[in-house]
Amino acid sequence: MKLDLNFLHNKFGNIFEVGLLKEIIEFGTYLEVEEGFVMMRPGGFIRSVPIILNGSVKIVRSDAEGREALLYYLGEKDSCAMSLTCCLNSRQSEITATADSPTQLIQVPVQKIEEWMTKYSSWKEYVFMTYQKRFDDLLAAIDQIAFFKLDERLIALLKKKSAQCGCMVFNVTHEELGNELATSREVISRLLKQLERLGRVKLSRNKIELLDIALK
Amino acid sequence: MKLDLNFLHNKFGNIFEVGLLKEIIEFGTYLEVEEGFVMMRPGGFIRSVPIILNGSVKIVRSDAEGREALLYYLGEKDSCAMSLTCCLNSRQSEITATADSPTQLIQVPVQKIEEWMTKYSSWKEYVFMTYQKRFDDLLAAIDQIAFFKLDERLIALLKKKSAQCGCMVFNVTHEELGNELATSREVISRLLKQLERLGRVKLSRNKIELLDIALK
């Protein structure tokens, strides 16, 4: 697909001014990645800031031993605070970003980030909003990890996944859930089975269906 | 104390340009708060952004049941991402800020935050740096909570406190440590006692002395 002004205007018309949209078309790079594609790794150098058009991107923190903790998801119109930081300071990434579904995005090259901030107030606001949203997301992640027990965190995660795909059935393995909650597959299996016995989910291989979870 | 240009120039000369320092003197408010003073509460409205001159401020996240989790400390020259967000968006605070030692600071009124960002590039950079630093701080907090066991987190917290006061002995109760790690006083007492038996700390009422902790 080629970036075109009408398309961008529909999506970003209320955020970005037209001049900026034109520059985005001129200097941005359109990119389409498939589910599972790892867009960014700890230690990776980052030369562009992504703007998500469609799909969703999972942002995860990993420790030295390969354990993980889910931080948040990026969705339509979102951007990434880490890549902003990295671009503005020539730093390396400290997180992992993985496409959680087929994802379309625009990459804004590092040189334009600062330039546009002085040139377009809408861009400046977008950058600030990005920092603020991700800050909020991190606070929410800390709430989950610090204040809730695993069963509640699991339910919250299932809800979040359901919200991401906009449906009540989605594909996921217990292993993946375990990673995202920084625990083991067995623990997740146990908790899920418990939820199934309570009639709150229906389990199959690679798939979970939410029954009365999203409502609560 | 009155704000004076020499003083500010010594402290911030390599960060802020002189014109900005003059405006800070003109429009900022000097404030001195004693240890334990609660500078900000969840739900509180925020009409200014602080710049810390001296001392340290503890930033804590609390949940509905009054449990807490330490996020990070602010020290000299630092500022607060939450108050920036709140000022720029008329939002309410979602964290608690408490003076952890006698603290001197400047309050920058909300109107000037945006104005200075277009006027002084050094201010713009300071604001961005603040977001970035707090973002990093939150990531570090998540690492601690998600990947480490309580005994390690306790040691890390003791180190942090020691670094804050710049000494090996400091005043703190087990209760306070428990709050900051979102656990109970008893658990902390037990872990501390264990550390004392290992010869790594020396305990007294209201006081902890680090022996071979800071070195490791």
Next chain:
DNA sequence: GGTATTCCGTGATAATTGTTACATAGCCAC
């Protein structure tokens, strides 16, 4: 000095989470 208050130590026990080990089930390729 006596008393109240706050802080600390610790046993007992429960709840939660982590680990090990192995069995079984679903699915794909041939």
Next chain:
DNA sequence: GTGGCTATGTAACAATTATCACGGAATACC
């Protein structure tokens, strides 16, 4: 359909953390 791979179920046990209950120690206040 058979073999191989991945995913799930689950028991048994270990480790960690939480809670309850109480006694005693240090300090403050009168």
